[in-house]
Amino acid sequence: VEKTALLYEGKAKLVYTTTDEDVVWIEYKNSATAFNGEKKADITGKGRLNNEITSLLFSMLHEAGVENHFLERKSETEQIVRKVDIIPLEVVVRNITAGSMAKRLGIEEGIPIQEPVVEFYYKDDSLGDPLITEDHIEILKLATPAEVDMLKHVARKVNAILSKFFASKDLRLVDFKLEFGKTNEGKIILADEVSPDTCRLWDIATNEKLDKDVFRRNLGSLTDAYEKILERIGGEQHV
Numbered sequence: 001v002e003k004t005a006l007l008y009e010g011k012a013k014l015v016y017t018t019t020d021e022d023v024v025w026i027e028y029k030n031s032a033t034a035f036n037g038e039k040k041a042d043i044t045g046k047g048r049l050n051n052e053i054t055s056l057l058f059s060m061l062h063e064a065g066v067e068n069h070f071l072e073r074k075s076e077t078e079q080i081v082r083k084v085d086i087i088p089l090e091v092v093v094r095n096i097t098a099g100s101m102a103k104r105l106g107i108e109e110g111i112p113i114q115e116p117v118v119e120f121y122y123k124d125d126s127l128g129d130p131l132i133t134e135d136h137i138e139i140l141k142l143a144t145p146a147e148v149d150m151l152k153h154v155a156r157k158v159n160a161i162l163s164k165f166f167a168s169k170d171l172r173l174v175d176f177k178l179e180f181g182k183t184n185e186g187k188i189i190l191a192d193e194v195s196p197d198t199c200r201l202w203d204i205a206t207n208e209k210l211d212k213d214v215f216r217r218n219l220g221s222l223t224d225a226y227e228k229i230l231e232r233i234g235g236e237q238h239v
């Protein structure tokens, strides 16, 4: 396939149509954003790192039986994926308290959660991506109750696979966000990305943060952190 026209520009990616109507071409940008776009920076190497890490993780998930949109990495910063209509829901899974849940519930970060928690956020920048309930999802017609059950089931399965994988690389999967989309045939599959932009990953021994919190909280070099993740999960090294 070849890329044809720009379809959409997001905060972290450019999406192009291709010569195949069932395939889109994604280019990962170097821009980092946080707090609903309030904090922004351009970070050399970020696009390459996320493209490479997402490609590795989606291939691994595919092999583990989780259908997803990833097809092939095309260059350092580009990949092709199956075209889907993204469901405007962010499905968050949490194994350890952190981030917005710790803040919302007034609890400390870093406390293990016995049974992983699944949350839904409504993807809407103007509303600030609010936390929503399953009833809200039904009212907004974002997904049917059966689809919501399926999303939770797949999210838990992804959590089990990724937690085990990262633990084998001495990384703790604290929490992460997934997005799903509908293919042209109407099938719901995992889409978007799985990277240190969308996961919290802590070093198992030191609890060092190796994810986007490094940027959100000014903890040091984001690319050094992402490079460590890539190195540990077995990608190419660019030193």
Ligand code: C5P
Binding pocket: 090, 092, 098, 099, 100, 101, 129, 175, 176, 177, 197, 198, 199, 200, 212
């Ligand atoms: O901010 P919060 O604690 O709700 O984030 C939970 C997880 O979801 C984190 O791993 C974060 O990186 C991810 N997330 C994301 N995109 C968002 C919101 C959260 O990838 N818009």
